Amino acid sequence: MNLLRTTSSALCFWCVAIASLQAQQTAPVTITVTERGSGKQVPCRIHLKDAGGKPVRAPELPFFRDHFVCPGKVRLELPVGNYTCEIERGPEYSVASGTLQVRERTESDWGFQLSRLADLAGEGWWSGELHVHRPVQDIELLMAAEDLHVAPVITWWNNRNLWATNRPPEKLRVRFGENRFYEVMGGEDEREGGALLFFNLKQPLPITAAQREYPSPMQFLAQARQHAGAWVDIEKPFWWDVPTWLASGQADSIGLANNHMCRDQMYVSEAWGKPRDTQRLPPPRGNGLWTQEIYYHILNCGLRLPPSAGSASGVLPNPVGYNRVYVYLGKKLDYDKWWEGLRAGRSFVSNGPLLRCRANGKLPGSVFSARKGKEVNLEIKAELTTRDPISGLEVVKNGRVEQRVSFEEWRKTGRIGKLRFNESGWFLVRAIADNTNTFRFASTAPFYVEIGEAKRRVSRTSAQFFLDWVRERRQRVKLDNSSQRAEVLAYHEKAEKFWADLLSKANAD
Template identity: 60%
Template structure:
């Protein structure tokens, strides 16, 4: 019997030794070529089997971890590959190294800037961060991100439930980086609204899928003048109701269905697209664009935003981001004001700087009625991906396009002309077979003569029909609850019907 146990222990120890391969300490140093100094970054490290290798001591998530420029790991012997990134303004570094049993390994990696957007007055931010507050500073530095409100309450989850709310909710660090601790999310049957710059969470715990209406919380939030409300994605079922309220500030054009290495190819529980017309993997991205253009065609002027949902979906922080142009140094309130004015572009790859007749996105051109209005466009585009196409979108239609077959472009785009009031923007799509890699400016607006805004009848009718579809989906059986929810649908229906009547374009 004793001999049996001795043999069994020997077998167990032999198996354990076979599984736990000997290894060594690996020290990885990442240096910025311009400064020759260690630089915070994100690392995707994989072993010879293609499995992600994470750090036990640094912020890690899904397939990556971030480091302040140096990472020390204990790794089994074998071959490893890496990708190192620092947001879209840096070239990605790739390579491999081999770990030999018992031999300490030093790995030196250099990364180089493509461009310095902040030096040109463009400041990056993103509006959908679900990561731990204690990690946010390093996460932002690793992604070279300047604005990042952190979602600390979300339906029945509330970080502040068992701890005091900090007196200082806005934190500035590293000179010109800001995060706010009171971002929140109401995500239910009608979709998701994101809330920013409040002083405490909304009383949303206990809300069911349909009741109370998201409009009840939206109206409460609007009692705080500093609040910013973002429609998280354009295809959520309640979008036409939220838009009709006039109480939302932005909408997620670069959103979390667009991921670094893949797409979420459906619309979750939102309004579905025609998958025959808009097939995967890019169909969801194009549907998002189409819906945003219908909003603009209906005469509403709402700027685009960006969010990645890191901490919930497989994105790094700041993968989807919005750049806002400011004169002078970054200030937190000024960044939000610039976002409201549309001096911005959204991106998950290419860096897109555009001027139209010398003006930045968001500009409103006012022209006399006695002739066409010409727009001359100049673009400066840089990035890591090869450009598939540069498109000029006018009143929702692609009217000009270029295919530079390069990673960058600098120069004039084909001009466009307006005979009547309308809007336009510039979009870049990249050659990436796995995801919708793109950038888009916010809209420019053209007002000609006594017709200040273009209102499309078909776009407005699209939202009338959408409200009808949404109303039919409400399954509340309690009469009082049903009335409380559907009164907002009725108001929205009337709003969009009035838009149809006021339309001045097809």
């Protein structure tokens, strides 16, 4: 009996050892990605997973969460087995995918082709994004792999500052390739009231000692404004301090395509921001609709704040440039003019569909004017490129969907329809994909209409919305130190007065 047990144990041991040896057997694999038509190798992002769904890393290439990027060709040593692969290069290219097998003692060469679906730079539209948390040394390959043209990198935020122990480079702005730019002094102040992003500064703001609620973010916003060319972005519309930041008039843009919208999922809550009514706006896509709803309230108050985009790659499960903003500049990309175009609203934001619209031949951000008693009549045309199914395109006028054209109807003519104004207001065009996992969409920046003396439409409902919000925010301030509390509350009290005054001047429901 003992001999039998010993023999059986030995047999089991050798079976396990052989299985383990087989599991560890590897074979060389080369992946080559080319552009269909030209045959040139193209930088790209690769999502390679084994049979158990575990992402594969490529040695010495940038990796994050579930993907790595490569310059167009990568050589790997992979365990024998089956793999799935998805390859992308931003929204202007097709997706390549496949199921692959690595065989014992067999070298594999896997070739993939990506088709260019649209050439927006060739049309004069230049892509960028404002929320990148990836290592500076990786940014050039990351941008090339996503066909992204502008990307300031966040290198300091709250208790972290890359430059505390490293000397900043002499050139904070870098141009590489033919037409790509990044900047290495981007910053973020993310605390109780939400997050502000800072760009085009010469050095970090002194925020590392800031507490959760004190000092007010307004203090650092004011410091940033002392630097010519500085840009301040409200990272998401639903942060609690948004009414206070808006009232200050110091913000330059706001994140309509933001990092709660991810490639494969949606962050369904507002984190510690102002929560939505989930019965009215249920998950998973309700947060995306809430984001847009708040932005429309901003526009309904007569505030002209252009939309921006950011993915927070390096923190949240997004590739660089998943959420992006396209700015129209024409044939040549200039870094400073890109920001000027963003400020002017000659733009659209997207995390998938590519929506280029004109009204009466003019770009988003345009202002259409008429004398009192006259009408403004507009014809809207659009170009749309999408990898996702889209049921229709919508025109949002003064915060409400004014008209909708089906995708099939639009495809026949390229027209969305006609729009009429007999008083001042605004409109934009949006397309929301039929994706149930995340909020995948595109939206133009607003177009504006000015008729008569009242050039800006101010809605009582929207002004009241922000007045109620800032009053609720005041009640949420928790600071034991009375002088600190008074200092923080002073900014909210000033904002409360702003919204109350605006409400008293409202000229529309």
